[in-house]
Amino acid sequence: MHDPDSLSSKKIRLPVLPVFLLRPRPTPRKDFSERAMPLDTQRAVSYRSRMSEAKTYQGSCHCGRVQYEVSLDLEKPVLACNCSMCGRSGTLLTFVGTDSFKLLRGEESLSDYQFNKNVIHHLFCSTCGIKAFARGKKQTGEDVVAVNARCLEGVDVGALQVQHVDGKSV
Secondary structure (H helix, E strand, C coil): CCCCHHHHCCCCCCCCCCHHHHHCCCCCCCCCHHHHHCCCHHHHHHHHHHCCEEEEEECCCCCCEEEEEECCCCCEEEEEEECCCCCHHHHCEEEEEEEEEEEECHHHEEEEEEECCCCCEEEEEECCCCEEEEEEEECCCCCEEEEEEEHHHCCHHHHEEEEEECCHHH
């Protein structure tokens, strides 16, 4: 056995590292807001947001009994609400007028759930239970459709801008 005290008297030589390895590396930015971008990038983002336009997407529930087509702009943020309904289901919502939404099939497969002020028709497929969209009215009285971006084909929800809404407090 070795005596632990005998180890402390030995000198250990560490290798000499090149200077560039000793310099601290810059940490990558985690703040992707426009203020964190260079000015020319800010201008490009601003121009792109003004020039973004609606695209047509296909959406459906899990089993496919409810299918729709919607024209919307996913360059704008989608909403993640923390109310008792949205917080449990994890919907990412974007709102469109009824003229931008067309239910292709499945009206007979939709079940309606209302709560609180009974203003929003939370529609879900009676077969698979997925809430692909909801219907309601704006405060102005205009009809509106809340589309669940998670149910749109070909959309990478991880790439969407998400705006968090405190629906619990409303």
